[in-house]
Amino acid sequence: MTVLPGAARGEHALLLRADRAHADSLLIFEMRRAGTAVGLDNIRLRPVTATPRTLRDVARLETNPSTSARSFTLESPHATLEGTVLPAGSVVTLQPYRSVVLFSR
Numbered sequence: 001m002t003v004l005p006g007a008a009r010g011e012h013a014l015l016l017r018a019d020r021a022h023a024d025s026l027l028i029f030e031m032r033r034a035g036t037a038v039g040l041d042n043i044r045l046r047p048v049t050a051t052p053r054t055l056r057d058v059a060r061l062e063t064n065p066s067t068s069a070r071s072f073t074l075e076s077p078h079a080t081l082e083g084t085v086l087p088a089g090s091v092v093t094l095q096p097y098r099s100v101v102l103f104s105r
Contacts (some may be wrong), residue, residue, distance in 0.1 A: 015050055064094035075094045078105035 018025055025046070031038045060078065064070040071093040078086050081101055086092065094100060 017050075017052065059103050060104070061099065062092070062094060062102070063099040064096060067096050068076070069096065070094050078102035080105055082091070 015025065025045060062072060071091055074086055074088055074090045074092065076088050078090075079102065080086070081103075085105065086102070092102075093101065
């Protein structure tokens with residue numbers, strides 16, 4: 001993971017997944033900004049219970065490679081790239097040779 005620090009103070013959270021095979025792993029912070037002071041404070045490491053999510057869990061790509069319109073119904077709420085929220089049950093129609101990216105809500 002790369003974090004690009006700005007001039008202002010910032011807060012970042014990082015979830016690391018390690019199983020027993022990697023129990024002795026190291027977490028290393030590498031600073032590559034010549035001539036600039038960088039400070040790290042309030043670093044906390046704690047175990048958490050988290051469910052890993054895949055791209056398929058958060059985004060949906062629908063395409064229509066045909067010459068006629070294609071419709072599908074959303075089983076759960078989604079949002080478009082523009083931020084329009086589509087509730088569950090919405091019918092989305094794609095015109096020929098069009099596609100849409102939808103994000104799970």
